[in-house]
Amino acid sequence: MFAKDILARLVGFPSVVGTPNGALLGFVRDYLAGHGISCRILTGPEGDRANLFATIGDASTPGYILSGHVDVVPAGEPEWLADPFVLREEAGRLIGRGACDMKGYVAAVLAAVPDLVAMDLSRPIHIALSYDEEAGCKGVPHLLSALPDLCAPPLGAIIGEPTGLVPVLAHKGKASVRVTARGVPGHSSRPDLGQNAIHALVPVLAAATAQAEALKAGPQDLRFAPSYSSLQIGTLSGGQAINIIPDRAEARIEARAIAGVDPEALLAPVIAAAELAGLESEILSSYPALALDAADPLAALAQAISGHAPLGAVSFGTEAGLFQKAGIPSVICGPGDIARAHRPEEYLTLEELEGARAMVVALGQRLSG
Known part of the structure; x- marks a missing residue:
């Protein structure tokens, strides 16, 4: 199958974050089996979604992982001009949810499989597909x-x-927390008979805004924009009507950390304020920053197969920091532009898709013989 055809199949699976992905992984499993490659489907604790891992070559020899996530963000925006889960081509653009972020890369890897299988690889190439990256x-x-x-x-x-x-050598880490306040409802004319849950959140919101301001003067890393770690209140919800005392309120707060800073530690003042106010707090997600040394052999390899000199850092986060934390040197390098991600009419160009496939084939060629 050509890369475009594989991408069309992948986009056709509405694998929105937090939903089952078995049909998509079944397609990949069958495709790989058609080329003599077995894979492991590793079901997560949720029970209805899984990761996939496959190896081309000798798995007992150290090799390289090509990693991508197969979940996508929802596609409910009215600006889509057609079904976002049906790939369409217009003037060299392949348009569909996930085409750029990041089923295009997955399609390019899969399209290169016949080439890789035909090579005499001295080191294996692993394919790792994950779920719920967007969560x-x-x-x-x-x-x-x-x-x-x-x-x-x-x-x-x-x-x-x-x-x-x-190739990108570094990105920020991220952690997010949900703080929940519970109150006692009642008529707003008698606040003395109720407990306002939104009011109860105020100390937490104050702690968050104070921490956000303090971080501007904290450690700096000029590779990032902004050059400091940051924190923001992302969502705030609660209340039913202006004349009802709110009995529940919730704030979701995220921190983004420069390399060398623990993103969860940035949330400590927020969590402490919640505890002091007797409120519930729960870490929703957390992943570390990525920091690959420019002198690492992986940086040189990525430059050689991509044809581009490495970029120091980006501010968005990826799974690369988790691979690094697991002891695996990691670099970010894929087709498309992050500015097209999470937007209506998301697209990848044919040229970008074929360029990614060529990069994967080039990796195989460097590992052959």
Whole structure:
């Protein structure tokens, strides 16, 4: 199958984050089996979605992982001009939800499989597909915990998020927390008879805004924009009507950390304020920053196969930090532009798709003989 045809099949599976992905993984499993490659489907604790891992070559020899997530963000925006889960081509653009982020990379990897199978690889190439990346990288930790039983310790991982096929060496880490306040409802004319849950959140919101301001003067890393770690209140909800005392309120707060800073630690003042106010707090997601040394052999390899010199850093996050934390040097390098992700009429160009396939084939060629 051509890369475009594979991408059309992948986009056709509405694998929205938090929903089952068995049909998509079944397609990939059958495709790989058609080329003599077996794979492991690793079901997550949710029970209805899974990761996939496959190896081309000798799994007992250290090799390289090509990693991508197969979940996508929802596509409910009215600006879509056609069904977002039916790939369409217009003037060289392949349009559909996930085409850029990041089923295009997955399609390119799969399209290169026949070439890789025909090579005499001295080191294996692994294909790792994960779920629920868009919910804070929730799926890939389960895959990483299973790696010791799947292959020899890998030499590196290439995570194919959209970077224009420019290798990226670093990104920020992220953690998010949900703080919930519960009150006692009643008529707003008698606040003395109720407890206002939104009011109860105020100390937490104050702690969050104070921490956000303080971080601006904290450690700096000029590779990032902004150059400091950051924190924001992302959502605030509660209340039914202006004349009803709110009996429940919720705030979701995220922190993004420069390399070397623990993103969960940035949330400590928020969590402390919640505890002091007697409110519930729950960490929703957390992944570390990525920081690959420019002198690491993986950086040189990524440059050689992509044809582009590495970029120091980006501010968006990926699963690469989790691979690094697991002891696997990691770099981000995939087709497309992150500015097209999570938007209506998301697209990848044919040229970008074929460029990604060529990069994967080039990796195989460097590992042959």
